[in-house]
Amino acid sequence: LEHFKKAVEKFPKEPEINYYVGSILSRKKKFSAAIPYLEKSDDRDPGNVQTLLALAGAYDETRQYNQSEKIYRELVKTHPDSPIILNNYAYHLSVQGVRLNDALEMVKKALQADPDNAPYLDTLGWIYYQIGDLQQAKTYIEKSLSINKDSPEVLEHLGDVYHKIGDQGAAEKYWRRALALDKNRQRLLQKLGQTMP
Numbered sequence: 001l002e003h004f005k006k007a008v009e010k011f012p013k014e015p016e017i018n019y020y021v022g023s024i025l026s027r028k029k030k031f032s033a034a035i036p037y038l039e040k041s042d043d044r045d046p047g048n049v050q051t052l053l054a055l056a057g058a059y060d061e062t063r064q065y066n067q068s069e070k071i072y073r074e075l076v077k078t079h080p081d082s083p084i085i086l087n088n089y090a091y092h093l094s095v096q097g098v099r100l101n102d103a104l105e106m107v108k109k110a111l112q113a114d115p116d117n118a119p120y121l122d123t124l125g126w127i128y129y130q131i132g133d134l135q136q137a138k139t140y141i142e143k144s145l146s147i148n149k150d151s152p153e154v155l156e157h158l159g160d161v162y163h164k165i166g167d168q169g170a171a172e173k174y175w176r177r178a179l180a181l182d183k184n185r186q187r188l189l190q191k192l193g194q195t196m197p
Contacts, residue, residue: 001025008037023054029184031061034147049079053088060092068092076106083110083120091123097130104131118148126157129164137161152182158190 004021011017020036038055045051052071059068072089079085090107093099107123114120125140141158148154159174172192179188 005063013040013044015041015043015048015051018044019048019051019054022051022058026054026058026061031058034058035062047078049075049082049085053084053160056088056092060095065092065096074184078123081109081113083089083113083117084109087117087120087123090127094127094130100127100131101128116147118144118151118154121147122151122154122157125161129161134161134165138165150181152178152185155181156185156188163191 001012002026008017018037018041022034025034041051056068056071075085080165086106087110090103093103110120121144125137138161150162155174164173
């Protein structure tokens with residue numbers, strides 16, 4: 001990150017360097033800090049799918065859903081068969097609990113292209129959770145977890161499913177595993193009835 005920040009000081013208009021700074025900040029969960037770099041990268045190199053997906057993701061993480069919605073709509077228009085765009089847009093909708101039937105269609109199309117993709121399976125499971133089909137939610141989120149055992153997000157989702165089903169012991173087991181992998185998940189502490197030390 002420091003190397004790229006120095007590079008961006010020397011070449012402030014270079015889209016690729018701005019993208020890398022924004023991307024690294026996003027991975028460090030510093031989404032608000034990432035957005036200006038990703039926006040600058042998009043300004044200098046409009047239409048770059050990688051940059052737009054990173055920017056939409058950062059907007060989603062900071063709950064700027066109108067901003068990410070605009071990006072996803074445009075991306076789906078220009079790349080209607082891209083599995084990652086379809087999945088990310090579907091997840092964006094599922095997190096808000098809106099247009100869930102559209103989201104379901106999109107992620108199913110993504111999974112036709114890449115049936116063993118753990119994030120896509122989790123998205124499908126999470127949409128079923130939002131719809132209230134807990135059995136389907138459990139099936140797909142467990143399948144996602146069997147492929148990628150160390151995803152805090154998927155572990156949290158599975159905990160949420162068990163909580164809704166009424167199995168609090170299983171819910172807490174998965175929430176604790178998620179928390180062990182990502183200490184910054186404040187909402188997990190609330191779900192577990194704890195506070196930060």
